[in-house]
Amino acid sequence: MEVSFLGAAKEVGRSAILLEGRKRILMDCGIKIVGQGEEYPLLEDRQIRSLDMAVISHAHLDHSCYTPALFARGYKGKAWMTKPTRDLVQLLLSDYLRIEKATHAYTEKDLGQMLKNVQVMEYERPQQNVTLFDSGHILGSAMTLVEDSGHRILYTADLNTRETRLLDGAKMGLQADTLIIESTYGSKADQHLSSKEIYASLVREVKETLDHHGFVIIPTFAIGRGQEILFTLENFLRSKLLPPTPVYIEGMIKKSLKIYRHNAIYLKDEVKRRILTSDDDPFKSTFYNIPSRKDRSDVFENDAAIIVTTSGMLNGGPVLFYLKKLGGDANSKVILVGYQSEGTRGRELLEGAKELDIDGEKVEIKMKVAQAKFSAHSDHKELTEFVKSIKGLKRVFIQHGEASKCEEFAEELGRKMKHVEVIAPNLGETIKI
Amino acid sequence: MEVSFLGAAKEVGRSAILLEGRKRILMDCGIKIVGQGEEYPLLEDRQIRSLDMAVISHAHLDHSCYTPALFARGYKGKAWMTKPTRDLVQLLLSDYLRIEKATHAYTEKDLGQMLKNVQVMEYERPQQNVTLFDSGHILGSAMTLVEDSGHRILYTADLNTRETRLLDGAKMGLQADTLIIESTYGSKADQHLSSKEIYASLVREVKETLDHHGFVIIPTFAIGRGQEILFTLENFLRSKLLPPTPVYIEGMIKKSLKIYRHNAIYLKDEVKRRILTSDDDPFKSTFYNIPSRKDRSDVFENDAAIIVTTSGMLNGGPVLFYLKKLGGDANSKVILVGYQSEGTRGRELLEGAKELDIDGEKVEIKMKVAQAKFSAHSDHKELTEFVKSIKGLKRVFIQHGEASKCEEFAEELGRKMKHVEVIAPNLGETIKI
Known part of the structure; x- marks a missing residue:
């Protein structure tokens, strides 16, 4: 053949x-x-x-x-x-x-x-x-x-x-x-860090910013990575390794999270067990929030917050709104959790850009930029x-x-x-x- | 020893x-x-x-x-x-x-x-x-x-x-x-009917009353029987063997249903599978309702309804309210689904009582009385x-x-x-x- x-x-x-x-x-x-x-x-x-x-x-x-x-x-x-x-x-x-x-x-x-x-x-x-x-x-x-x-x-x-x-x-x-x-x-x-090291790097970067009352933006792909990030954050919030902080879920991540829930039978046993003993259902975490106002002003009424949003390489999606809003805030941080292709804003940030062009607007970047290298390969x-x-x-x-x-x-x-x-x-x- | x-x-x-x-x-x-x-x-x-x-x-x-x-x-x-x-x-x-x-x-x-x-x-x-x-x-x-x-x-x-x-x-x-x-x-x-026959008798009795736009009261124990009845009704409503009808859940059945859900890991695989592929979660059936007004007037705004309520032998609980309300209605029906001890109102009904004493009030019984013999033994x-x-x-x-x-x-x-x-x-x- x-x-x-x-x-x-x-x-x-x-x-x-x-x-x-x-x-x-x-x-x-x-x-x-x-x-x-x-x-x-x-x-x-x-x-x-x-x-x-x-x-x-x-x-x-x-x-x-x-x-x-x-x-x-x-x-x-x-x-x-x-x-x-x-x-x-x-x-x-x-x-x-x-x-x-x-x-x-x-x-x-x-x-x-x-x-x-x-x-x-x-x-x-x-x-x-x-x-x-x-x-x-x-x-x-x-x-x-x-x-x-x-x-x-x-x-x-x-x-x-x-x-x-x-x-x-x-x-x-x-x-x-x-x-x-x-x-x-x-x-x-190509050698990935251990899962433990990856989780630790994420929690360290998030915690540092929350401790300084800053906002954390985590741009991510909607399918797969987004859910892994949410569950990792939920885990550390629940175990109090992170201080109690609302996590805002944006873009297609919301919809795909629903699909993950509807197909939970395909997730690993530990997650299924947590859903079935639902006191502890990770999909119903009280830390998760959806911005309730159209202008997202409710997000910024918090002292600090974590925003998990598309798109993963900053090509589009709600992350651009948050970059415009928080780019100039030295207390805040964007954490890149996936590969950033050449020519994307994500790559520009990794390479130390002090300014991004977003919808024709020059956005000054004073916020911190960090990386936590998750991989699904x-x-x-x-x-x-x-x-x-x-x-x-x-x-x-x-x-x-x-x-x-x-x-x-x-x-x-x-x-x-x-x-x-x-x-x-x-x-x-x-x-x- | x-x-x-x-x-x-x-x-x-x-x-x-x-x-x-x-x-x-x-x-x-x-x-x-x-x-x-x-x-x-x-x-x-x-x-x-x-x-x-x-x-x-x-x-x-x-x-x-x-x-x-x-x-x-x-x-x-x-x-x-x-x-x-x-x-x-x-x-x-x-x-x-x-x-x-x-x-x-x-x-x-x-x-x-x-x-x-x-x-x-x-x-x-x-x-x-x-x-x-x-x-x-x-x-x-x-x-x-x-x-x-x-x-x-x-x-x-x-x-x-x-x-x-x-x-x-x-x-x-x-x-x-x-x-x-x-x-x-x-x-x-002591020889129980087959499960199929028991389910069929319940659905037959319920359907007959719904077809005549009557209300069905199912008094039941809160723990175990109540959930079995709800799931049986949900099954027949979903499969359209019963016409679309709201099911009102009363008394401790609500709370114990929550406990069943929180411990779903102990239920049989088919139920777990339905929860985990949650399009079809039997605990979230859209047929289930809780009376929203204190006087339960919303229940009676329906053409017909099924009320699953404690107590199983009519000794107390919300069932007494419903008996007072519906006892005189020849179109409605009470279906007894468990054993009725001597001296209980349930036993009186089974023995053909035309009147019940409820809180010192004589309640005339014109509603139909039927039985569907569920057993947990x-x-x-x-x-x-x-x-x-x-x-x-x-x-x-x-x-x-x-x-x-x-x-x-x-x-x-x-x-x-x-x-x-x-x-x-x-x-x-x-x-x-």
Whole structure:
């Protein structure tokens, strides 16, 4: 059979892998955002029309966002995914279509068509020749195992083997001859701090500012990171490691928090237990607040507050309001909790900018800037351990990473696992197995 | 070692069984309500002072209510019980102390003393030489297994082997040489309808009245039965077998419903799953209502409504208000869902009374009276199956039933299980094993 890398090969974005054996299965169908434009998977109409299945690993746009375009372009099958992925896809893709752009890859109607054709799958319950396993990345995220033509092909999509506040780590020790693995942090130099250290750095930075009666802004992605941050704060507020302080929840984080709650059955046992013994339900924390007035003046009636808000790289969203309001306040602080791409305001802040351009306005930055490096991806060592845990492995394809990361991870793995063929395929490459 | 039956021997009420081996363990410590008076376990002060443990099976007054008196009378140990039992005991015993009576067995202060000395136990986690197992009767209800002097003594307390809307059935197949079992429905003639038939009879009776735009009153015990009724109604409303109708929740049922929710981890998996995928949370049913005005006039602004209210035998509680209001309405109906003792208004209704005396007022009864026989106790056949499931059994003590039920069940069991000694002990009897 054949494996074609139609996106996310030596890049991050537009994940799309086509398997052609007895069946034609597309695994993921995302977009890549490049400046103001977008890039799509290298899919031809005839390929789309001949597909038997499209399996979506999780809701992030680089894995899911192009799926409605399949339907617009003649796909007649189903979109297979977990229930939480469906709920999050609905939220994220509706939001995507609302963003003002020159063009979108499809219309509201196509999205509706896709949502009507979602086929929900449970983890570890085979349907046809496909089985999903928890990948630990965000709520509902899945690895895809395809059994076809005597092969067992496992696609990790985005992988986190580490337990987080909300999720169990990815399922280890599966059986597969062919592994397609991500490499976001595939370089040997990519070594995450321990969870304990990450939590400690966040709480230290927050506490310092609260002790000085300042406001803390935590810009974050809405899905996954936002919930991890909220639960971490809630934990430290509840255990009194942080002084009692209201946490304001802004932007899409509110809606996605609801989806997390509605799908709590997919969260780790400790969270489920806390919901079921509801004295202690972390979703109902009394520390959580929604700004009640349109001008958010109620937030600033507090002595101090923590604001968890989109967007994670300061490209848009309510965080811009808070930056304008608090940028000049040396007692306040912005804590960046995720990767900041080149050209984003987040990166500018990290590089020491004393002024930001927001909606044509020059905003002076006197507030402190700090970092707490959360990650929803495994680092080099964890990725390697994951690969080693796979039984019966013959070949590994490395993708979903900058070219240098993919190549370095491939080289490292090749050296460590002599009997396994390791390849970092190029974009558009088709490989026979 | 010795087993003493200090209450609930050939009677229902004041459950209290004393085990004296290497340790002295009291299992249950309830009261028996007799007319306006109370009877207590046959405990002497010296026995109380020498106790090592007091283990409470569940929150119902006939099993728990005398426990604070132990502390008032010099007990220095802990009160061992599950967490839900503690929560329900707190609610029920506070309520018990509020009822106007000539005397109570103890004071508010003694209750506080007991609550401070509760030692929470989880099911199937041995502490000292005691292990609790789910008995399926109400939230948190437990069987007690004591290992002492080479014996394994299992006390069922109140037993329901049948799965209900909320609970798994009692744990079967345990190992014990000595079994102390209840006999509420121990007579061969005691044969419950199937759950399906019981639910069907309730829904049929409710539907008939709703179809005629009448009001349905369902008087019920607050703990256990009340929740089962609510969940049954919710199920039929959701599945549209009943027309959309508000369900008003009255009396202590509201508070105990909260305790059920706070302890949902102890409910059966299906309920937990519905809470965790909260679109479908049965505790948040939109059909549930609390009367919003003090005079309850909002209830009667509906075309039809279902009122689930205490008390189960019509001795007191909000049900009396509703009887006065609706008693004369031939379109309305009261559905009795539990056992109705001699001398209660519930029994009067069952026997066809056309008039009830409520607070000195003659209330004419034109409303319909129906019955749906729910039970939280196993019937004869189920009790027998439970006994047969026990491994290594040598002797059975039958208690917690009217004398005739205990004797009949003992005789039946003795005939069926030739190699097992079966005894229905008398009140106050001590038996060496």
